[in-house]
Amino acid sequence: MPLTSRFAKTLAVVALPLALAACSSGSTDSSSHTSAASQDKPAKDPNAGLMTGTQLKKALAPASAFPSHLTAVKDGFADSGSEFVSPQSRSTAKPDCSKFENSTWLDVSGYKGGVSFAQGDYANQDQTEEMTQELDAFQGTTATDVMKNVQAAATACAAFTDLDDHSKVELAGRATPGLGDEAYTITVTSGHWESGTTLIAVRVGSTVATVMSSAGSDNGAANAAKLAGNLADSLKAATTS
Structure with missing residues (x-):
């Protein structure tokens, strides 16, 4: 019962013995102390259990996970370091x-990134084939929301116009079982391109891995799947260690 209601009841029943009134007063003080004690408890850290950018960097797939003709792109690696950034x-x-045509494409979900991240980029010499990897950690249930929004964006963008050559781009997405807690694969193609690209988003707990691959004659599909599996396994190992 709220404190104000307890006081109102005491004033209304003026015939109550003084001892009973004193008992009521003691109960009110105890409630106040309990409330004050609960306010002194430290707030839960919303980043508790999340990996920092430094830790996510270690979870990125190594160079050996990429086709031998692809090498690390200069300035293609970045991470958020040991500090968490404010959630967006x-x-x-x-x-x-x-x-969906960008090498880092997570922001199709409406989120520009997590509270920590790490990414890397590999390409062949003339950059006609490229593979990228990105890991983003999110607070609370945001990672689940990111996956839902990626799927919604893929559905909304089944066909759109390329901004550079104004060609028609077609996009097909599908849920992909067996990767992490959930995964979604997207194929992006155009009749004006020599080959398309494959994008895969994988959620492991509160972390989302995103992959882009244009390496291979199959729209980069096989290499994208291999890289996504590598990242999912790496994140599982990191979260259970």
Whole structure:
């Protein structure tokens, strides 16, 4: 019963013995002390259990996980270090379909990134084939929301126009069992391109791994699947160690 209600009841029943009134007063003080004690408890750290950028960097797939003709791109690696950044609110704007053509494409979900991240980029000498990997850690249930929004954006962008050559781009997505806690694979193709690209998003707990591959004659599909599996296994090992 709220403190104000308890006081109102005491004032209304003026005939109550003084001892009973004193008992009521003691109960009120105890409640106040309990409330004060609960306020002194430290707030739960929303980043508790999440990997820092430094830790995510160690979970990235090594060079040996990529085709031998691809090498690390200079300035293609970055991470958020040992500190967490402030979480960003999700954009509710209509999905920008052109972002599916970017090497780092997570922001199709409306989130520009997690509270920590690490990424790496590999390509052949003339950069006609490329593979990228990115890991982002999110607070609470945001990672699940990211996956849901990736799928929604893929559905909304089944067909769109390329901004560079104005060609028609087609996009097909599907849920992919057997990878992490959930995974989604997207194939992006155009009649004006020599080959398409494959994108895969994998969630392991509160971390989302995103992969892009244009390496291979199958729209980069096999290499993308191998890389996504490597990242999923690496994240599982890191979270259970």
